[in-house]
Amino acid sequence: MRRLGDGVEAAMHCALVLAGLPDGAVIPGRDLAVLYDLSESYLLKHLRALTAAGVTEATSGPRGGYRLARDPANITMLDVVEAIDGPGPAFVCREIRQCGPVASKEPCNYKKNCLIRVRMLQAEKLWRDSLRGQTLADLARDAAPMIDETTKRALAAYVDAAKR
Amino acid sequence: MRRLGDGVEAAMHCALVLAGLPDGAVIPGRDLAVLYDLSESYLLKHLRALTAAGVTEATSGPRGGYRLARDPANITMLDVVEAIDGPGPAFVCREIRQCGPVASKEPCNYKKNCLIRVRMLQAEKLWRDSLRGQTLADLARDAAPMIDETTKRALAAYVDAAKR
Numbered sequence: 413m414r415r416l417g418d419g420v421e422a423a424m425h426c427a428l429v430l431a432g433l434p435d436g437a438v439i440p441g442r443d444l445a446v447l448y449d450l451s452e453s454y455l456l457k458h459l460r461a462l463t464a465a466g467v468t469e470a471t472s473g474p475r476g477g478y479r480l481a482r483d484p485a486n487i488t489m490l491d492v493v494e495a496i497d498g499p500g501p502a503f504v505c506r507e508i509r510q511c512g513p514v515a516s517k518e519p520c521n522y523k524k525n526c527l528i529r530v531r532m533l534q535a536e537k538l539w540r541d542s543l544r545g546q547t548l549a550d551l552a553r554d555a556a557p558m559i560d561e562t563t564k565r566a567l568a569a570y571v572d573a574a575k576r
Numbered sequence: 577m578r579r580l581g582d583g584v585e586a587a588m589h590c591a592l593v594l595a596g597l598p599d600g601a602v603i604p605g606r607d608l609a610v611l612y613d614l615s616e617s618y619l620l621k622h623l624r625a626l627t628a629a630g631v632t633e634a635t636s637g638p639r640g641g642y643r644l645a646r647d648p649a650n651i652t653m654l655d656v657v658e659a660i661d662g663p664g665p666a667f668v669c670r671e672i673r674q675c676g677p678v679a680s681k682e683p684c685n686y687k688k689n690c691l692i693r694v695r696m697l698q699a700e701k702l703w704r705d706s707l708r709g710q711t712l713a714d715l716a717r718d719a720a721p722m723i724d725e726t727t728k729r730a731l732a733a734y735v736d737a738a739k740r
């Protein structure tokens with residue numbers, strides 16, 4: 413598989429932080445960048461992609477920042493990945509079976525999709541379905557017991573100080 | 577998912593053609609390119625990648641050409657895809673959870689993999705396993721009844737004339 417956009421890791425971690433914000437609060441992109449030691453321009457590019465895809469919302473002004481655009485139970489890992497990498501298929505069939513000297517001139521011989529295409533798309537459907545089956549709420553719930561208490565408290569304090 | 581290399585479609589179709597060659601026979605790259613109306617240099621690049629990955633073998637000289645390096649029942653769709661696109665993971669975790677001001681200084685707090693990484697890799701494992709579960713022999717067997725008799729005969733005649 414081609415490497416995913418390297419913003420996926422940052423986008424996913426930031427989305428999880430936003431999932432923990434109190435209702436209506438936002439957090440500036442700059443503070444999310446500092447939290448993960450990322451360059452602000454790098455992260456803002458990915459936050460803008462999340463916003464364009466309807467995963468996050470941006471509020472402007474001196475008290476502006478980012479929040480999730482909907483309930484974390486309604487945002488899947490696939491939503492985040494596709495916001496960064498686009499929703500298109502990984503395998504693109506250009507119907508090469510219909511090219512060249514031995515191809516049939518009868519279009520009806522190509523009514524059924526090429527089996528290579530079918531199986532390539534079946535495989536990526538499994539990937540997509542797996543990521544679609546995990547919401548940010550699932551991730552937040554399952555990750556919580558894996559994080560040590562000190563880090564959890566430090567993160568909560570950081571978010572609390574940064575939120576608007 | 578990022579778009580796969582656009583050589584995957586050509587590589588897969590050519591590998592299926594090679595799967596139908598009689599034992600020991602080869603077919604020149606040029607004839608494979610003409611068969612699918614592809615530029616010869618474009619296809620040769622991908623045939624060389626298949627050879628480098630051990631999927632095909634090249635014989636040289638005026639009667640040289642390409643054949644599969646092993647039985648089509650032992651070559652999976654994943655082998656072909658990874659020959660073109662590389663075998664690396666799609667999701668690369670750079671451990672950003674360990675970066676920044678709130679990260680724990682205790683390495684033992686990071687002994688378990690980050691849950692985001694775990695679930696991203698679970699998803700791509702499904703993709704990989706699906707393609708690993710289909711061999712060229714499976715594809716050839718299942719595709720045969722989907723191709724009309726005239727095209728099948730034209731393809732057999734083309735391959736027969738081109739093979740060495």
Ligand code: FES
Binds near residue numbers: 506508509510527529
């Ligand atoms: S024609 Fe596109 S994959 Fe076969």
Ligand code: FES
Binds near residue numbers: 669693
């Ligand atoms: S630290 Fe890499 S995915 Fe979480």
